[in-house]
Amino acid sequence: GQQLNQSPQSMFIQEGEDVSMNCTSSSIFNTWLWYKQDPGEGPVLLIALYKAGELTSNGRLTAQFGITRKDSFLNISASIPSDVGIYFCAGHLNNDMRFGAGTRLTVKP
Amino acid sequence: EAQVTQNPRYLITVTGKKLTVTCSQNMNHEYMSWYRQDPGLGLRQIYYSMNVEVTDKGDVPEGYKVSRKEKRNFPLILESPSPNQTSLYFCASSSPGRGNTEAFFGQGTRLTVV
Numbered sequence: 375g376q377q378l379n380q381s382p383q384s385m386f387i388q389e390g391e392d393v394s395m396n397c398t399s400s401s402i403f404n405t406w407l408w409y410k411q412d413p414g415e416g417p418v419l420l421i422a423l424y425k426a427g428e429l430t431s432n433g434r435l436t437a438q439f440g441i442t443r444k445d446s447f448l449n450i451s452a453s454i455p456s457d458v459g460i461y462f463c464a465g466h467l468n469n470d471m472r473f474g475a476g477t478r479l480t481v482k483p
Numbered sequence: 484e485a486q487v488t489q490n491p492r493y494l495i496t497v498t499g500k501k502l503t504v505t506c507s508q509n510m511n512h513e514y515m516s517w518y519r520q521d522p523g524l525g526l527r528q529i530y531y532s533m534n535v536e537v538t539d540k541g542d543v544p545e546g547y548k549v550s551r552k553e554k555r556n557f558p559l560i561l562e563s564p565s566p567n568q569t570s571l572y573f574c575a576s577s578s579p580g581r582g583n584t585e586a587f588f589g590q591g592t593r594l595t596v597v
Binding site: 376378380404405409414415416418419422425431435462464466469470471472473474475476 | 487496520523524525526527528533539541542558568573575581582583584585586587588589590
């Protein structure tokens with residue numbers, strides 16, 4: 375089935391740096407979501423986007439729903455050690471939720 | 484506290500031995516779903532349920548069964564597990580607003596089939 379293309383696969387950054395990751399699809403979605411997964415835990419919702427072109431912030435996180443409805447990006451500003459984890463994008467259309475393969479973020483103090 | 488609870492957290496079993504992974508949510512959500520997570524593939528939906536007695540196949544349903552006899556519980560059944568079902572499994576329930584898109588996940592069940 376259709377999976378989302380999420381990049382990069384992994385990132386190693388210094389504390390305080392900004393981070394950007396994105397997700398693309400060949401199909402359109404009505405909703406884009408970004409989740410974070412800590413080791414040994416289930417994914418936790420960070421941001422949900424419901425309208426093409428929408429730009430939404432949640433603290434240091436900012437995400438956008440691409441105007442074509444086929445892509446989304448997530449930015450994290452001024453990273454801190456607790457930002458470490460795997461970030462997943464997800465696209466939703468008609469009860470079908472598709473996830474990207476994840477971006478593994480490592481933050482060096 | 485609002486939560487999705489899965490049991491067991493870890494399970495090692497042998498090929499062909501039927502098993503059930505339980506999932507329970509206390510948020511009165513109608514929509515529940517099961518996913519498997521494999522390296523490099525992200526999460527893939529196995530089955531979902533819109534409400535009691537209403538279930539439907541997701542992306543990778545082969546080898547799995549589910550039931551939804553009551554709103555809070557959504558067990559995942561592997562009638563004859565095989566090694567390719569070794570994976571990390573997540574149950575999720577979604578709030579009814581916004582088209583059931585915002586999922587709350589359980590802590591996961593790591594299954595190994597030998």
